[in-house]
Amino acid sequence: MxxxxxxxxxxxxxxxxxxxxxxxxxxxxxxxxxxxxxxxxxxxxxxxxxxxxxxxxxxxxxxxxxxxxxxxxxxxxxxxxxxxxxxxxxxxxxxxxxxxxxxxxxxxxxxxxxxxxxxxxxxxxxxxxxxxxxxxxSRPKLPRPIRLATVPHMRGLPMTQDPKLNSHSKLNCILACIAAEKAGADEALMLDVHGFVNTTNACNFFIVRGGEVWTSTGDYCMNGITRAKVIALCRANGIPLREKNFSLVEAYSADEAFLTGTFGAQTPVGQIDGRVIGTGELGPMTERLRALYKALVAAEG
Missing domain, CATH: 3.30.470.10 (Aminotransferase class 4, branched-chain amino acid transferase, N-terminal domain)
Incomplete structure (x- = not known):
């Protein structure tokens, strides 16, 4: 790959x-x-x-x-x-x-x-x-959904380097990205210190299971503004949203997965560690959240 x-x-x-x-x-x-x-x-x-x-x-x-x-x-x-x-x-x-x-x-x-x-x-x-x-x-151009690979590099504890700090010191994330590329993926899926799914090296991570949107507890993830907006949009539009610990087992069997970030807004994930997520394409919940986010950005002005 x-x-x-x-x-x-x-x-x-x-x-x-x-x-x-x-x-x-x-x-x-x-x-x-x-x-x-x-x-x-x-x-x-x-x-x-x-x-x-x-x-x-x-x-x-x-x-x-x-x-x-x-x-x-x-x-x-x-x-x-x-x-x-x-x-x-x-x-x-x-x-x-x-x-x-x-x-x-x-x-x-x-x-x-x-x-x-x-x-x-x-x-x-x-x-x-x-x-x-x-x-x-800059106009985003993604030819296909993102492929993720789980890496050994973790999102660390606040007393090491708090992941909520948008610092120039990005070597941990860069090493994670290199590991993912060596594994044939596009980006790294990083776990927290307890082994639960957390973020990628550059974006925050969500899955969809049974009509519910799941993301991490937020304890170890980046302080993402787009992440916060997606959480708020779910709550405002009657979409069940859970901020919880979840494992790779639950991520592999998700109906959809997507990433959030300022640049790409909501980016679909097609594979994690070679497992196809849902259909491997942009899912209906991700598409709905994209539309809601786009409307939110337009309404802000």
């Missing part, structure tokens, strides 16, 4: 070669958007980030994304150097500079900044922070 796809797979768009990028208060051409080798993000993965999606002129659930960004920055004791209004304005300015109106994705990144010496201690970051916004024209 060599036809790997990604939950972040998008149509090719030549306009992305000439995008403008926000970097520390300036908006510069892509080739000029560079940071120092002494930057804390490059050197240590010391920073936090948000992924945002532009639909019909509006950044979906922007307030929730800003809440999560500032919460993460406080958790790692990082001063972003901008207030909420400043971050919003930086996003809007970058959008305007690129002439983007819809089908765009932004990655907003904040690191502790440039270090005085190449060592770990945060006090060595004396000229921070570094704030960057990469904004690309």
């Amino acid at each position: 060599t036809d790997h796809v990604s939950t972040h797979q998008a149509e090719e768009d030549a306009r992305n070669e000439t995008i403008l990028i926000y970097l520390n208060g300036r908006i510069v051409p892509k080739r000029e958007a560079t940071v120092s080798v002494y930057d804390s993000g490059f050197m240590l993965g010391d920073g936090v980030w948000e992924g945002l999606r532009l639909y019909d002129g509006r950044w979906a659930f922007l307030d929730e994304h800003l809440d999560r960004l500032f919460e993460a920055a406080k958790a790692i004791d990082l001063d972003i150097g901008l207030d909420r209004a400043g971050v919003r304005q930086a996003l809007f300015d970058t959008q305007a500079a690129n002439g983007m109106t819809t089908d765009a994705h932004a990655r907003l990144m904040v690191t502790r900044g440039v270090k005085a010496r190449p060592f770990q201690h945060p006090a060595l970051s004396r000229s921070g922070p570094t704030v960057a916004i990469i904004m690309e024209h």
Whole structure:
């Protein structure tokens, strides 16, 4: 199996070669958007980030994304150097500079900044922070449902690296993704410390069984905004929703499975560890939730 796809797979768009990028208060051409080798993000993965999606002129659930960004920055004791209004304005300015109106994705990144010496201690970051916004024209293009493989890499305990923290330090997830690709899959299905099904390396995970939508307890999963919206949509529309521990046995025999994330919204899963899930195609519950989510995004504006 060599036809790997990604939950972040998008149509090719030549306009992305000439995008403008926000970097520390300036908006510069892509080739000029560079940071120092002494930057804390490059050197240590010391920073936090948000992924945002532009639909019909509006950044979906922007307030929730800003809440999560500032919460993460406080958790790692990082001063972003901008207030909420400043971050919003930086996003809007970058959008305007690129002439983007819809089908765009932004990655907003904040690191502790440039270090005085190449060592770990945060006090060595004396000229921070570094704030960057990469904004690309991006329309999801998934040729088939995602194939998952279970990997040994776990979603860890909060006292190691809390999975709810959107940090630049993604090596655990990258190793999980590599393991899945070596197994011939597209993405990794990661378990929690008790062996229950949790998330993938990049997205949150749901299954559908007997008309019920199941997801993890939330104790070890990423603090997903799209996940929260799907849970709320189920509750608002009379769809039975259970946040619970469940095993691979229950996942293998699910009627449907799907992933949630800012980029792909609801992405169908066709196989887990070589087992076909349901029909192996987009299922009716996933399709219904996609429609409800699309309506929610439209209604937000």
